[in-house]
Amino acid sequence: MRTGAAFRGLGDSRSPDRATVLELLFDIVYVFALVRLAGRVADDLTIVRHALLSEAGQTVLFFAAMWMIWSLNSLMASTYDPRRTDIQIVLLATMFGTLVLAVTLPQAFGQRGVIFACAYVLIQVGRPLYLTWALRGHPMREVSARVLSWHAVSGVLWIGGGISGGLGRGVFWTIALTIEIVGAATNWPALMVARARRRAMSEVSYVHLAERYNQFFMIALAEVVLEAGITISFPGFSTLRTITLVAAFVAVVAFWRIYFYHFGPGRDTTASPPGEGMQLSRWASFSLLLIVGGIICTAVGFGQVIEDPNPPIDWALVAIIFGGPVLFLIGRTYLEQLRPAGPRCRILLLGALALVVAAPPMVFLPPIAAVVTAGLILAAIAIADGSAHRRGSETNPPL
DSSP: OHHHHHHHHHTTOOOOSSOOHHHHHHHHHHHHHHHHHHHHHHHHHHSOGGGHHHHHHHHHHHHHHHHHHHHHHHHHHTTSOTTSHHHHHHHHHHHHHHHHHHHHGGGTTTTTHHHHHHHHHHHHHHHHHHHHHHTTTSTTHHHHHHHHHHHHHHHHHHHHHHHHOHHHHHHHHHHHHHHHHHHHHTTOOOTTOHHHHHHHHHHSOHHHHHHHHHHHHHHHHHHHHHHHHHHHHTTOOOHHHHHHHHHHHHHHHHHHHHHHHOOOTTOOTTSSOTTTTOOBOTTHHHHHHHHHHHHHHHHHHHHHHHHOOSSOOOHHHHHHHHHHHHHHHHHHHTSBOOOTTSOOOOHHHHHHHHHHHHTGGGGGSOHHHHHHHHHHHHHHHHHHHHHHSOOTTOOSOOO
């Protein structure tokens, strides 16, 4: 009797405003996963150019797949109470599955494809399957059932791709991931459950979700420090490497400042501190995908210049160095809701345009010029954005 009550209580549980320790533990696996992904991006820059598009496409696919797992788990923990034992078990199981994915990632398009596909499907199908069962008799069960149906369809393609190998693996996995992204973007539509969809959105604790986004952003930001610090440790300091390290540090500070101090349209700049007052947009998950992807690209780009600061510079490296900040700025621009109270701030988009314009000439200059220019532009954007959104004495906001 008590067990049944516990299951019925899942749908009525509420997520706290603050993230739990277990959720932070879950993110530790993603520190390793981001290092793996950064390694793939770095490897993509060293291969012959006719294979670059294919290899880069694989890296983007893995990144988006790993992101889908984190995003859906954060949504679950922001809807139901993550302090419940059953939700904690789901988080721990997902954490181990994600670790397996990160370990198999370098050979996912090789001999470990079946392991990668099976682990991914178990995570993405197992979570909504449990929620559908645990929420039986509750209106929120329809939401989990919709998510389960979408991932069951994509799961067949993931397994099929893992078995097929070769070009077929890439095709199957791309279609499978596309299905999942379309489902997430459209709130996993199904007939006769529109009311459940609206109910699901109203049950999410967006304060909790915003804090989880802030925490993951900080973990991703550490990748720039790790990449630059580890890369410079072996060859040691030189004039060019030191300048690049300083530029990387400037980029980290600019990313932090822009993310937490940029105010979305209509936000009261004198009310709550940055982060706490953040009103996530409908596309916030995809915006954070761009933000984290941009940070990883920036980390790899600066790390490559530290490793080999001597000219000439390759066009692909220029694209990574400048493209990373562009992705970050676009993602941060659309992270928050657009409110009728005012127009969207254009400072970040203008900054992205400045980076795009500055990139092409860098192909003819030494690599150090590229990282210094990118760092200076990011610093200028942060200063301009800070001047436009003054907060008085608030200089170190909490998460």
